[in-house]
Amino acid sequence: QQQVKQSPQSLIVQKGGIPIINCAYENTAFDYFPWYQQFPGKGPALLIAIRPDVSEKKEGRFTISFNKSAKQFSLHIMDSQPGDSATYFCAASIAGTSGSRLTFGEGTQLTVNP
Amino acid sequence: EADIYQTPRYLVIGTGKKITLECSQTMGHDKMYWYQQDPGMELHLIHYSYGVNSTEKGDLSSESTVSRIRTEHFPLTLESARPSHTSQYLCASSEIERDNSPLHFGNGTRLTVT
Numbered sequence A: 001q002q003q004v005k006q007s008p009q010s011l012i013v014q015k016g017g018i019p020i021i022n023c024a025y026e027n028t029a030f031d032y033f034p035w036y037q038q039f040p041g042k043g044p045a046l047l048i049a050i051r052p053d054v055s056e057k058k059e060g061r062f063t064i065s066f067n068k069s070a071k072q073f074s075l076h077i078m079d080s081q082p083g084d085s086a087t088y089f090c091a092a093s094i095a096g097t098s099g100s101r102l103t104f105g106e107g108t109q110l111t112v113n114p
Numbered sequence B: 001e002a003d004i005y006q007t008p009r010y011l012v013i014g015t016g017k018k019i020t021l022e023c024s025q026t027m028g029h030d031k032m033y034w035y036q037q038d039p040g041m042e043l044h045l046i047h048y049s050y051g052v053n054s055t056e057k058g059d060l061s062s063e064s065t066v067s068r069i070r071t072e073h074f075p076l077t078l079e080s081a082r083p084s085h086t087s088q089y090l091c092a093s094s095e096i097e098r099d100n101s102p103l104h105f106g107n108g109t110r111l112t113v114t
Helices: none
Strands: A004-007 A010-014 A020-025 A033-038 A045-050 A056-059 A062-067 A072-077 A086-092 A108-113 B004-007 B010-013 B019-025 B031-037 B043-051 B054-057 B076-078 B087-094 B109-113
Touching (some): A004 A086, A020 A086, A033 A062, A045 A062, A072 A086, B010 B019, B019 B087, B019 B109
Parallel strands (some): B010 B109
Antiparallel strands (some): A004 A020, A033 A045, A062 A072, B004 B019, B087 B109
16 A cells, blocks of 8 residues: 555656656555655665644755645755755654654656766 | 774675574664665665564565674674675664654665675
8 A cells, every 4th residue: 555656656857857756645644755866787865854733845956845735745956966866765654663664755867968 | 983883894694594683772773674775766664673682574575684783783694695685784872761862874785685
């Protein structure tokens, strides 16, 4: 049972474009939503995370938008660069629980062309 | 810079062989995890541990076993490898004290069973 649905599966943009990756969740008990970034040959690494008490969080060129009523959240990458080419995973968990309760989306393979 | 180390990086082995995938971390984290990552990218939790002598099965059924005799070491063993075990295996760790502390992943072991 997939509790976090992620789309699209793959995405190609030109340098400077704004790729948007979307995730939807089912469990209303989720209240912590991280994004992980994975480069080829590497393990995923935490990129940015949000809690549902805010609708948006920015860290550099990366922004999470959160819509609690729709149970959706998305990652926007401003002024995307070829170095942003990677696989991105959204995830969800219940605050106060361990990583063993982190539910990942299926992943989005982003390619930023020069 | 990885503080969590996985060996080997690549392993090609014949059916029926016993294998152990090694994972060590130098961060003193109590929590450790094993994820299986399919070619389609999705991450599946197969084992986790909250500390020495603590091991639990994850969300995805796996024929592998794990042990946690030392805080820093969390090896995964397959008693009799099969082609269906071909996958990438990612080890991760996190702090136990902080809520929703990020997962720190190793770079993975890519296993091929022929």
